[in-house]
Each structure stands twice: as C-alpha cells, then as structure tokens.
Amino acid sequence: MIIxxxxxxxxxxxxxxxxxxxxYFPVFYKPALMxxxxxxxxxxxxxxxxxFAALLRISKFKILSAPARAYIWAIRxxxxxxxxxxxxxxxxxxxxxxxxxxxxxxxGIHNGAYIAEIFRGSILAVDRGQREAAYxxxxxxxxxxxxxxxxxxxKRSVPPLGNQFIIALKxxxxxxxxxxxxxLLQARQLGSSTFSYMEMLFIAGIYYLIMTTALTFMVGRLExxxxxxxxxx
Amino acid sequence: MIEIKKLSKWxxxxxxxxDINLSVAEKEVVVIIGAxxxxxxxxxxxxxxxxxxxxxxxxxxxxxxxPKGKNLHLIRQEVGMVFQxxxxxxxxxxxxxxxxxxxQVKKVPFEEAEKEGKLLLEKVGxxxxxxxxxxxxxxxxxxxxxxxxxxxxxPKIMLFDEPTSALDPELVGGVLExxxxxxxxxxxxxxxxxxxxxxxxxxxxxxxxxxxxxxxEGTPEDIFDNPKQERTKEFLSQIL
Numbered sequence: 001m002i003i004x005x006x007x008x009x010x011x012x013x014x015x016x017x018x019x020x021x022x023x024y025f026p027v028f029y030k031p032a033l034m035x036x037x038x039x040x041x042x043x044x045x046x047x048x049x050x051x052f053a054a055l056l057r058i059s060k061f062k063i064l065s066a067p068a069r070a071y072i073w074a075i076r077x078x079x080x081x082x083x084x085x086x087x088x089x090x091x092x093x094x095x096x097x098x099x100x101x102x103x104x105x106x107x108g109i110h111n112g113a114y115i116a117e118i119f120r121g122s123i124l125a126v127d128r129g130q131r132e133a134a135y136x137x138x139x140x141x142x143x144x145x146x147x148x149x150x151x152x153x154x155k156r157s158v159p160p161l162g163n164q165f166i167i168a169l170k171x172x173x174x175x176x177x178x179x180x181x182x183x184l185l186q187a188r189q190l191g192s193s194t195f196s197y198m199e200m201l202f203i204a205g206i207y208y209l210i211m212t213t214a215l216t217f218m219v220g221r222l223e224x225x226x227x228x229x230x231x232x233x
Numbered sequence: 234m235i236e237i238k239k240l241s242k243w244x245x246x247x248x249x250x251x252d253i254n255l256s257v258a259e260k261e262v263v264v265i266i267g268a269x270x271x272x273x274x275x276x277x278x279x280x281x282x283x284x285x286x287x288x289x290x291x292x293x294x295x296x297x298x299x300p301k302g303k304n305l306h307l308i309r310q311e312v313g314m315v316f317q318x319x320x321x322x323x324x325x326x327x328x329x330x331x332x333x334x335x336x337q338v339k340k341v342p343f344e345e346a347e348k349e350g351k352l353l354l355e356k357v358g359x360x361x362x363x364x365x366x367x368x369x370x371x372x373x374x375x376x377x378x379x380x381x382x383x384x385x386x387x388p389k390i391m392l393f394d395e396p397t398s399a400l401d402p403e404l405v406g407g408v409l410e411x412x413x414x415x416x417x418x419x420x421x422x423x424x425x426x427x428x429x430x431x432x433x434x435x436x437x438x439x440x441x442x443x444x445x446x447x448x449x450e451g452t453p454e455d456i457f458d459n460p461k462q463e464r465t466k467e468f469l470s471q472i473l
Contacts, residue, residue, distance in 0.1 A: 129316060132314075134322075135283065136281060136283065137383075137386060138309040139306065139338055151324050152324055
C-alpha cells in the first residue's frame with residue numbers, strides 16, 4: 001500500500017510550465033488596458049443612465065416611471081452576454097456598431113439598470129424630514145432633489161456602487177464574445193496557440209485581481225473621504 | 234397674517250382635522266396644546282402645505298395657497314418652520330445649513346449670505362460652531378441652528394412643531410430662550426408644544442385641540458386658570 005502511493009507520487013509531474021507566466025505577462029498589458037477602457041466608459045455610461053432611470057422611476061407620474069420600470073425589468077431579466085450579442089450581431093442590419101463601442105454600450109446599458117436601483121434605494125433611504133426641511137425653505141422639488149437629497153443619496157450609494165463596478169470589470173470579459181481584444185480573449189487566443197491554456201488564464205486572472213483590488217481600495221478611500229460629516233471631530 | 238377656513242384633512246378614512254377655522258394676527262404668538270393624536274401637528278404642517286388638506290382654504294399674508302401648488306414654494310419662503318427632529322442637512326456645516334436658503338432660493342451672493350449667517354448664528358449663540366457639522370453638536374444646539382436656518386429667509390411667520398420634544402431636559406431652556414426672544418421682537422409665531430411654562434409666559438393666545446377640533450381658545454390665563462370646557466380641564470389636570 002505504502003509502496004503504491006510512493007509510486008503514484010513519484011510518477012506525478014507538475015503539469016504546467018510556470019516559466020511561461022513571467023514570459024507572457026507583459027503581453028497582457030495592452031489587453032488589460034482595453035478591459036480597463038471598456039469598463040470605465042461602460043460604468044460612466046451606466047452612471048448617467050442609472051441616475052436618469054432612477055429619477056424617472058421614482059416619479060409619481062406614470063408616463064415617466066413606466067419606461068424606467070420597463071428598462072430595468074428587461075435588462076435585469078436577460079443575460080449581459082445576450083444583450084452584448086444583441087447590440088453587436090443583432091442590430092447589424094440596422095446599424096453596424098464596431099465591436100468596442102458595442103461592448104461599451106452593452107456594459108453601459110446593463111449596468112445602468114443595476115445602478116438605477118442602487119440610486120433609487122439610496123434616494124428613498126434619505127429621511128423624509130430632509131425633503132420637508134428643504135421645502136420649508138421654499139425650495140422647489142427639483143432644487144431640493146439636487147441640493148439636499150441627491151448629495152446624501154450619492155454618499156449612501158458608494159458602497160453598493162463599488163460592488164457594482166467590480167462586477168462590471170469582471171463582466172467586461174464577456175466582450176471577448178464580440179472579439180474585443182481584452183484580457184480574456186487574449187488568454188484564450190494565446191492559450192490555443194501555445195497549448196498552454198492554464199498559464200494564460202492564470203496571467204489574465206492576476207491582471208483581474210490587480211484591477212479589482214485597486215478598485216476596492218479606491219472605493220474605500222472615497223467612502224472614507226465622504227464620511228467626514230459623520231465623524232465626531 | 235394667517236387665515237385658515239374650514240380646513241379638513243383625512244388620512245384614509247380617519248378624519249384628523251375637522252372643519253378648523255383659525256386666524257393669526259400679525260405679531261401674535263399662538264400656542265397649540267393637546268394630547269398626541271389631537272391633530273395639532275397636522276394643523277401646523279398644513280399651514281405650509283407639508284400636509285395637503287382635502288378641504289378648506291389657507292391664506293398667508295393675503296395670498297391664498299393654491300392647492301395645486303403653483304405658488305407653494307413662494308409662500309413657503311415667507312413661512313419658516315422648525316421641526317421636532319431638527320432636520321438639519323447633515324452634509325452641510327452649521328453655516329452651510331443657515332445660508333442654504335439664502336444662496337440657493339433667494340440667490341444671495343455667498344459673501345453677503347455668510348455675513349447674514351454670522352449675525353444669525355451670533356443671535357442663537359452658536360457663532361463658534363459655524364464650521365462644525367451637525368453630527369458633532371448637541372440636540373439643543375441643532376435646534377438653535379435650525380431656528381437660525383429658518384430665520385435666514387427673513388420669514389413673516391415662524392412655525393414650531395414640538396421644537397423641544399426631542400431634547401434632553403437640560404437643553405430645552407436654551408431653545409425656549411431663543412424662541413422667547415423672537416416673540417419679543419414681534420415675530421408672528423404658531424407653536425405646537427408641551428411646554429406649558431412657555432405657553433403661559435409667551436403666548437398671546439392658547440388653543441386646546443382634541444380629536445381634530447379646536448375645543449377651546451383664549452389667553453393663557455383663560456385656558457390655564459379658568460378653562461371652560463370639561464375636556465380642557467381634564468387634559469390640564471393630567472399634565473400640570
């Protein structure tokens with residue numbers, strides 16, 4: 001029995017060539033920038049769409065809230081990959097959107113729906129006394145929203161937004177399905193040409209971890225800075 | 234200054250205000266007392282339409298409040314309000330709170346607003362807290378900031394909705410002092426409070442409400458020393 005195990009272990013060879021990792025690591029730099037780029041623009045678009053949709057969604061007028069509701073419902077109810085292919089391949093008869101803008105638009109529209117719900121929750125969580133105090137100073141509803149409600153809502157939004165940004169960064173890997181030269185596509189292409197899939201996926205994983213860690217750190221810093229007014233100095 | 238006519242308000246099926254008529258003269262200090270649930274806070278909040286009454290009319294300084302709310306924000310500039318829970322803006326400093334209405338609603342330039350803000354903070358004794366955030370000052374200080382914030386709009390009327398109810402007992406005095414000072418300066422005031430001492434000393438008229446109806450009104454002497462209605466007597470015997 002003991003001999004058998006020893007034989008098995010001595011026959012075990014490490015199956016991957018770890019020396020490929022430092023060798024190919026720099027090759028992933030440009031695709032990582034692409035990942036960062038489509039994520040950043042996707043998030044920016046998502047923030048704008050999300051704020052807009054959140055404000056419409058909380059309106060008491062159905063004409064305004066119904067479209068926002070429909071948007072959030074449709075986007076949250078279907079996969080991002082489908083939405084991306086819908087924009088890149090599906091719309092090709094109507095408008096031919098190049099792959100990178102298509103990926104950004106898909107990420108933007110997708111994250112907009114989630115960000116809308118984050119903003120909506122934060123707006124509703126602001127104490128109603130704040131609105132009343134603003135109104136009692138003679139503010140119009142819009143001014144009260146802009147000056148009093150939204151600044152407090154944004155602050156509450158930061159932790160869940162940070163979470164959403166990390167999801168967006170990782171979801172950007174789906175853009176590889178539209179041949180956007182980002183991290184995952186690079187890993188798959190190099191994997192198949194070198195027959196060293198694991199090593200290439202490993203490199204991509206390191207890049208993702210570096211970026212998500214940096215993002216987490218930045219959101220944490222922002223949270224701290226925004227909490228100045230809560231601190232008992 | 235304030236004309237309330239046949240005001241009624243329902244929450245669902247529950248009628249909380251029943252056909253209220255009330256007028257407040259310029260420079261008059263009216264104190265509304267009554268048990269919780271009597272409708273006194275609701276009445277006060279109807280005056281600047283934070284609550285929308287279903288029936289009746291309210292005229293402020295000759296302007297009828299339009300129930301559709303077209304002139305609402307203009308009228309509210311004339312009516313300052315102080316809340317039980319202060320409702321200071323937590324993301325703004327004490328000074329920022331006080332001048333918010335001036336700079337954003339009245340579009341007064343910042344330097345000018347700040348000058349006015351300093352005068353008001355001095356008046357409520359909190360000039361040294363100008364750069365603090367609301368989270369670091371006491372409840373009594375918060376309420377004095379809230380009063381300064383309301384006064385900054387230079388209102389014709391001040392409404393107080395149980396301004397001392399959320400305060401620790403030792404902090405009540407400072408807030409009442411500021412209010413008394415204000416009354417002395419001739420501010421038209423409507424105050425909902427449980428502070429009977431304040432009512433006796435400062436009020437020109439005391440109104441006792443119960444179940445959405447004004448049961449009795451008169452000078453503090455009338456109400457506290459010679460109440461005519463049974464319900465008023467009963468209420469006073471419970472709290473005094």
